[in-house]
Amino acid sequence: MSYIKKPAVRHPSLQPNTLGLTVRDYEGAMSTLCAGCGHDSITAAIVRAFYELETPPHMIAKLSGIGCSSKTPTYFVSGAHGFNSAHGRMPAIASGAAAANRELTYIGVSGDGDSLSIGLGQMAHAIRRNVNMLYVIENNGVYGLTKGQFSASADVGSKSKKGELNSQQPIDPVMLGLSIGASFVARSFSGDKAHLVPLLKAGIRHRGLALVDVISPCVTFNDHEGSTKSYAYTRKHQLPVIEADFVPNAAPIVSTQEEGTTKVVTMHDGSQVRLHKVSRDYDPTSRSTALSFVQECAAKEEVPVGLLFIDERVPEMHEANKTVKKPLSQLAFEELCPGAAALEKLQDAYR
Numbered sequence: 001m002s003y004i005k006k007p008a009v010r011h012p013s014l015q016p017n018t019l020g021l022t023v024r025d026y027e028g029a030m031s032t033l034c035a036g037c038g039h040d041s042i043t044a045a046i047v048r049a050f051y052e053l054e055t056p057p058h059m060i061a062k063l064s065g066i067g068c069s070s071k072t073p074t075y076f077v078s079g080a081h082g083f084n085s086a087h088g089r090m091p092a093i094a095s096g097a098a099a100a101n102r103e104l105t106y107i108g109v110s111g112d113g114d115s116l117s118i119g120l121g122q123m124a125h126a127i128r129r130n131v132n133m134l135y136v137i138e139n140n141g142v143y144g145l146t147k148g149q150f151s152a153s154a155d156v157g158s159k160s161k162k163g164e165l166n167s168q169q170p171i172d173p174v175m176l177g178l179s180i181g182a183s184f185v186a187r188s189f190s191g192d193k194a195h196l197v198p199l200l201k202a203g204i205r206h207r208g209l210a211l212v213d214v215i216s217p218c219v220t221f222n223d224h225e226g227s228t229k230s231y232a233y234t235r236k237h238q239l240p241v242i243e244a245d246f247v248p249n250a251a252p253i254v255s256t257q258e259e260g261t262t263k264v265v266t267m268h269d270g271s272q273v274r275l276h277k278v279s280r281d282y283d284p285t286s287r288s289t290a291l292s293f294v295q296e297c298a299a300k301e302e303v304p305v306g307l308l309f310i311d312e313r314v315p316e317m318h319e320a321n322k323t324v325k326k327p328l329s330q331l332a333f334e335e336l337c338p339g340a341a342a343l344e345k346l347q348d349a350y351r
Helices: 038-053 068-075 090-100 112-118 120-129 173-179 193-205 231-237 287-299 317-321 340-348
Strands: 060-064 081-084 105-111 133-139 184-189 209-215 262-266 272-277 302-310
Touching (some): 038 068, 038 133, 038 193, 038 209, 060 068, 068 081, 090 120, 090 133, 090 317, 105 112, 112 133, 120 133, 120 173, 173 209, 173 287, 173 302, 184 193, 193 302
Parallel strands (some): 060 081, 060 105, 105 133
């Protein structure tokens, strides 16, 4: 409920970090998402990650685009800077902000619709620039805000809320990131907090863009076909008086598993996802190995989760562009805009 404010009460058992802040200090407003939404589980993991890393809230910048996923920055670290951009444009805003102030810790939260459709080019060039940020994709395979159409990440044969089958090939953000040179690629499941939190912490500390794809079930658009209590059946038979939806409560899906094992996780509608957690001897420093591994898992209809690839040798955006150490936002106007004579001298070098 958006009108309900979180109580300011702090339980005496909450342990402060070295900044004197408890985990409650890294929370945000009350969530308005559907009860049981995987996105809220991701929010809880992000809260835990920043708390454990002891990141000062005022040194965090959180950015988003449009969609259910892009609402979630409101629900963590209320003391951070924030910017909600146009649909799919979060990576450009994050790139500009990171260029201006390299001292902040940047986290961009997006969805499969926001990043893999209208924002695909934006995401690709943020990866190409290796912007120093954590890039979280909350991946549920549907457009939740516009009644559950297939998104670009929906698998072939997926059934929509209305019973339609998806016939288009999906865009896999992990495969995409690996193929275009991402320096950090990982995948997790919103229901496995113990697995997700360390990945988020590693992504935050990574020097460059850390792409973390998180499978996040949508509880609202998983109704089974043929139910007379489903949204599709009710809309077909009701007498329209006012357009309204009621989303029943659902329990969040929670799962844990050992390294190197495959586990079948049942979604709210009874469908199943096969999660394969990488083994301890998996080498995340080989891009070709990571690509082959993801393809092999896809052939077995398994979703690999874990740190799939990392390369610390790739220069991040400021290193590649040889910018000054001092944040651009702190430079004097004369230093940022030295005038026509300095521009003419610079251009002479390229004539």
